Amino acid sequence: MEHRPVAPATDVAIVGAGILGLAVAREVLRRRPATRLTVFEREPEIATHQTGHNSGVVHAGIYYLPDSLKAQLCVRGARALYRFCEEHRIRFERCGKVIVALAESELPALDELERRGRANGVDGLSRLDPAGLAEIEPNVRGVAALHSPETAIVDYPAVAAALAAEITAAGAEIATGCGVSALSERGSQVLVEHERGQTCADRVIACAGAWSDRLARSSGAPADPRIVPFRGAYMRLRPERRGLVNGLVYPVPNPELPFLGIHVTRHVSGDVLLGPSALLVGARDAYRLRRVNPRDLAETLVWPGTARVMRRWWRTGVQELRFAASKRAFVEEAARYVPGLRLDDVVPGPAGIRAQAVSRDGRLVDDFVFSETSRTLHVRNAPSPGATSALAIAEHIVDRADAVFGWAVT
Numbered sequence: 001m002e003h004r005p006v007a008p009a010t011d012v013a014i015v016g017a018g019i020l021g022l023a024v025a026r027e028v029l030r031r032r033p034a035t036r037l038t039v040f041e042r043e044p045e046i047a048t049h050q051t052g053h054n055s056g057v058v059h060a061g062i063y064y065l066p067d068s069l070k071a072q073l074c075v076r077g078a079r080a081l082y083r084f085c086e087e088h089r090i091r092f093e094r095c096g097k098v099i100v101a102l103a104e105s106e107l108p109a110l111d112e113l114e115r116r117g118r119a120n121g122v123d124g125l126s127r128l129d130p131a132g133l134a135e136i137e138p139n140v141r142g143v144a145a146l147h148s149p150e151t152a153i154v155d156y157p158a159v160a161a162a163l164a165a166e167i168t169a170a171g172a173e174i175a176t177g178c179g180v181s182a183l184s185e186r187g188s189q190v191l192v193e194h195e196r197g198q199t200c201a202d203r204v205i206a207c208a209g210a211w212s213d214r215l216a217r218s219s220g221a222p223a224d225p226r227i228v229p230f231r232g233a234y235m236r237l238r239p240e241r242r243g244l245v246n247g248l249v250y251p252v253p254n255p256e257l258p259f260l261g262i263h264v265t266r267h268v269s270g271d272v273l274l275g276p277s278a279l280l281v282g283a284r285d286a287y288r289l290r291r292v293n294p295r296d297l298a299e300t301l302v303w304p305g306t307a308r309v310m311r312r313w314w315r316t317g318v319q320e321l322r323f324a325a326s327k328r329a330f331v332e333e334a335a336r337y338v339p340g341l342r343l344d345d346v347v348p349g350p351a352g353i354r355a356q357a358v359s360r361d362g363r364l365v366d367d368f369v370f371s372e373t374s375r376t377l378h379v380r381n382a383p384s385p386g387a388t389s390a391l392a393i394a395e396h397i398v399d400r401a402d403a404v405f406g407w408a409v410t
């Protein structure tokens with residue numbers, strides 16, 4: 001493939017052409033149309049990693065602690081995303097979601113989700129008894145459920161493509177196949193070292209997903225937190241069994257983990273997927289389960305937080321290994337609340353890799369995390385609902401960059 005040279009100087013460099021990098025580029029250009037802006041992407045295409053390998057859900061904002069960034073940015077981001085999709089004629093479908101309690105013992109956790117959802121301003125939430133649940137999802141079983149009719153599905157790669165088209169039309173350059181190896185701050189500039197040479201940038205915003213900690217360290221940011229890759233595998237329902245669910249069906253998650261449990265999601269393509277699992281893996285791009293990257297694995301293993309996570313969550317880890325090894329275990333997990341589901345209803349589906357930040361003291365960092373050095377802003381943790389929240393995260397990042405870097409808003 002022929003690679004064009006990249007501009008040797010730019011006002012703003014953005015690393016990563018996932019949904020966040022592209023949304024941030026758009027926000028910068030909306031505020032300052034004359035900005036020279038370059039987006040660097042290591043892969044030959046945009047949206048190759050998390051943006052192109054997720055559940056495709058526009059979350060309504062139920063799960064998140066009311067004073068968290070996730071709560072604020074998810075609710076705002078979902079509204080902005082719907083407007084963006086309408087403007088760009090991108091299909092989305094408000095198919096609704098139920099979170100199902102399987103036993104009385106899960107009711108306090110369901111109450112807490114309802115409380116958070118209401119505090120976060122989620123529209124249309126209601127509580128269902130088993131009869132109400134059966135009206136919405138006749139094939140789902142539970143003692144109670146929370147219904148969110150506003151939760152939707154969308155094609156995130158299509159959103160990313162529309163963002164990319166908008167920013168290139170505004171004069172920005174997206175340099176694909178051009179990984180950034182280091183960011184070094186030199187006086188009033190940042191030197192961006194990349195696969196096609198070097199570019200001097202006034203400011204850098206790094207939205208590098210699974211590789212974000214490495215770039216952050218290269219520009220002098222703290223090593224804590226580190227990205228640890230958690231693979232999320234899916235099973236796909238056979239087309240003739242897609243009628244088992246009408247919308248999205250989720251279990252009550254463990255409130256201490258940032259993962260939502262194996263759920264059943266419809267996709268705008270018509271597919272219905274079961275998943276994702278959450279298995280700690282040996283590469284930041286372990287789309288194939290057996291893939292191991294020695295550097296990724298070493299960085300995961302030497303990080304003190306990893307051992308602490310493994311010690312604390314070993315039972316969950318064993319369960320995740322069972323899901324990886326046994327289709328039966330995977331299906332049985334979803335069949336707890338969709339009892340009609342059978343082993344031969346599913347075939348193996350895709351997988352995505354979560355860029356999950358783990359702190360040195362062994363916390364799976366829950367909220368979005370951003371940090372700055374003097375001329376570089378880093379996204380350090382942007383797991384789900386990062387895609388839903390992207391447009392609001394972009395506003396938040398550019399506000400923060402304005403404040404920290406003293407950019408004049410024109």
Ligand SMILES: Cc1cc2nc3c(=O)[nH]c(=O)nc-3n(C[C@H](O)[C@H](O)[C@H](O)COP(=O)(O)OP(=O)(O)OC[C@H]3O[C@@H](n4cnc5c(N)ncnc54)[C@H](O)[C@@H]3O)c2cc1C
Nearest residue numbers: 016018019020042050051054055057180209232352386388
């Ligand atoms: C299994 C799974 C299910 C999910 N489900 C949902 C969901 O239903 N709803 C939701 O809202 N969110 C969901 N998420 C989360 C969501 O996908 C992410 O929050 C979001 O995509 C983050 O976007 P990003 O741009 O930060 O990351 P990415 O899409 O991973 O983009 C980062 C980009 O940076 C590039 N990059 C990295 N390092 C460099 C470098 N050195 N030089 C150049 N380029 C670099 C990468 O190649 C990549 O393209 C899910 C995630 C996973 C993994």
